[in-house]
Amino acid sequence: MGEAPSGTPSPGKAPEDRLDSWKEIAAYLKRDVTTVQRWEKREGMPVHRHLHDRMGSVYASQVELDAWACSRGTRLEAEEGKEDISSPKQVKQEPPSVLAEHPRPWWVFGVVAFLGLLAFGYVLIPHRARDARQAKINSLAVLPLKNLSGDPTQDYLADGMTEALIGSLSTIHDLRVISRTSVMRFKDTQLSVPEIAKTLHVDAIVEGSVIREGSRIRIHAQLIRASTDEHFWSESYDRDLRDVLDLQSDVAQAIAQKVKVTVSGEEYARLTARHSVSPEVYESYLQGTFLLNRSAKKADIQQGIDYFEEAIKQDPTFAPAYLGLAGGYSELGSNFIGDPPDEAREKEMSAVRKALELDPTLSDTHDVLAGLLQEQWKWAEAEAEYRRALELNPNDAGAYQGLAQWMSCMGRTEEAVDLAKRGRELDPFAVGGTDMALILSEARRYDEAIRELRALLAAQPGDPEALWDLGIVLVENNQPKEAIPVLEKAVALSNRSPGVIGVLIEAYARAGRRSDALRLLAELNRRRRKGYVPAKAFVNAYLGLGEEEETFAWLERAYQEKSNIMQFLKVDPNLDPLRSDPRFADLLRRVGLN
Numbered sequence: 001m002g003e004a005p006s007g008t009p010s011p012g013k014a015p016e017d018r019l020d021s022w023k024e025i026a027a028y029l030k031r032d033v034t035t036v037q038r039w040e041k042r043e044g045m046p047v048h049r050h051l052h053d054r055m056g057s058v059y060a061s062q063v064e065l066d067a068w069a070c071s072r073g074t075r076l077e078a079e080e081g082k083e084d085i086s087s088p089k090q091v092k093q094e095p096p097s098v099l100a101e102h103p104r105p106w107w108v109f110g111v112v113a114f115l116g117l118l119a120f121g122y123v124l125i126p127h128r129a130r131d132a133r134q135a136k137i138n139s140l141a142v143l144p145l146k147n148l149s150g151d152p153t154q155d156y157l158a159d160g161m162t163e164a165l166i167g168s169l170s171t172i173h174d175l176r177v178i179s180r181t182s183v184m185r186f187k188d189t190q191l192s193v194p195e196i197a198k199t200l201h202v203d204a205i206v207e208g209s210v211i212r213e214g215s216r217i218r219i220h221a222q223l224i225r226a227s228t229d230e231h232f233w234s235e236s237y238d239r240d241l242r243d244v245l246d247l248q249s250d251v252a253q254a255i256a257q258k259v260k261v262t263v264s265g266e267e268y269a270r271l272t273a274r275h276s277v278s279p280e281v282y283e284s285y286l287q288g289t290f291l292l293n294r295s296a297k298k299a300d301i302q303q304g305i306d307y308f309e310e311a312i313k314q315d316p317t318f319a320p321a322y323l324g325l326a327g328g329y330s331e332l333g334s335n336f337i338g339d340p341p342d343e344a345r346e347k348e349m350s351a352v353r354k355a356l357e358l359d360p361t362l363s364d365t366h367d368v369l370a371g372l373l374q375e376q377w378k379w380a381e382a383e384a385e386y387r388r389a390l391e392l393n394p395n396d397a398g399a400y401q402g403l404a405q406w407m408s409c410m411g412r413t414e415e416a417v418d419l420a421k422r423g424r425e426l427d428p429f430a431v432g433g434t435d436m437a438l439i440l441s442e443a444r445r446y447d448e449a450i451r452e453l454r455a456l457l458a459a460q461p462g463d464p465e466a467l468w469d470l471g472i473v474l475v476e477n478n479q480p481k482e483a484i485p486v487l488e489k490a491v492a493l494s495n496r497s498p499g500v501i502g503v504l505i506e507a508y509a510r511a512g513r514r515s516d517a518l519r520l521l522a523e524l525n526r527r528r529r530k531g532y533v534p535a536k537a538f539v540n541a542y543l544g545l546g547e548e549e550e551t552f553a554w555l556e557r558a559y560q561e562k563s564n565i566m567q568f569l570k571v572d573p574n575l576d577p578l579r580s581d582p583r584f585a586d587l588l589r590r591v592g593l594n
Helices: 022-029 033-043 062-071 073-079 106-133 152-169 180-186 193-200 241-259 265-272 279-294 298-314 319-332 341-358 363-375 379-392 397-409 413-426 431-442 446-459 464-476 480-493 498-510 514-530 535-545 548-560 564-568 573-578 582-591
Strands: 058-061 139-142 204-213 216-225 230-240
Touching: 022 033, 022 058, 022 062, 058 062, 139 152, 139 180, 139 193, 152 180, 152 204, 152 216, 152 241, 152 279, 180 193, 193 204, 204 241, 216 241, 230 241, 241 265, 241 279, 279 298, 279 319, 298 319, 319 341, 319 363, 341 363, 363 379, 363 397, 363 564, 379 397, 397 413, 397 431, 397 564, 413 431, 431 446, 431 464, 446 464, 464 480, 464 498, 464 573, 480 498, 498 514, 498 535, 514 535, 535 548, 535 564, 535 573, 548 564, 548 573, 548 582, 564 582, 573 582
Parallel strands: 139 204
Antiparallel strands: 204 216, 216 230
């Protein structure tokens, strides 16, 4: 357990006149528990809640109770003869000790009341002084929970618990919660809590651990105030793995209570909703999520999909597994991996629709659905789904990013940058890198975009997607020579992704290395004869080579396959040389962007 807050008696050091339960309070007043609980509610009887103990733990001071009872003596005496209708068999009890059998002089009551007020002030003032010094907690980050099992293969469980706790707390509008992508950067970090909090701009940090023993799982969590490094709450929770969702709910409720955020009725209902899931189903789901979060490699993504399908096979009603499945197919259909987008998108949409049918309150489902609708050029429906995701989860950095990209596609680039900045507050490492950079480049703010990407690569020099995006922006900013080494590294790290090769062809051509460009173009054509290659790769290649007719032919192919690049026709800087051509205006019209 953490240390008790300043001004609050520590366990084992309670004042001699403290009563530490409803039972003790009732015994002192010589009443039943129901009566004293009613007095607290209706008569303002002074009862306090522990700030460091389990929810529902109460205590009271004898001196405060004496002063309160004296001030209400007549009213309480009149109540003695009343029958409590909520307790049909209520037994008549003796009056409280403070209600004397014989009248006392009025000044006795006055002295007792005065002493009671002094004692009450003595107890209360330190709390108020402390609270005045400590600012309200408006933001927090949940650091990756430590895996204490001693088995690194159990990391998926600790990471899954971390993500679930973030997801529960993120639904509270009154609290800014940092997204998973950014907090995972601090896994096994040597930085202190104040240093992490300063980096993430939060008021408090949650840290803890997870350990599994057979069918039991235990989570220990503690809250730390960032400004003082004060541990002001700590608790352990032990459940059967079947009740792991309830365990996550209990931890989230406790944290929300301790940071004293305002929780709406709808938010409270979501926090306290009870679910159960079989251990086998949940483990398959966590394994799939772990693989998708860990890697952008096709083999890992496919294995993650297999785990989600196994979870669904065991429990067809578990909505998060369908959402994970949709995420896997989305990755496969990206230009980076390069599977046929139509096939992947159909499977993704089917999985999302099923998740939505089973649980419409999952914000991520609306976020993913919005992205799919946007790829199908259903612009109004996509916007509505992004906004619904943010209603359900005001801390959904992905929804902010998606809506920002939607705004950019509409040509509302400055609004897009503002929304992306809001997403970056929630997920500074993810939205602050590639996503923000692409929106900035679409707004023609190339220098800022390049800074974003170089900052990301300083922390993750081997990130192939970040290298790819940096190469794209450098080409757009007429720096093809600088882009070439960046893109060559991205090609090697991405297992020769055709999308990355397409941009490298463009960079070679613009830098005057036409023979190198044609050599790589021949590689793409050989691969196309054996399997699918995204149309985007050829659009970039022929743009760089200056072959306009081929470029339009491949843009038409991209239109037919509903390639992801069609969303960005209105703002993609790479396409600027084509904008005066009537064929380009026709493409904009058909995609709904004219």
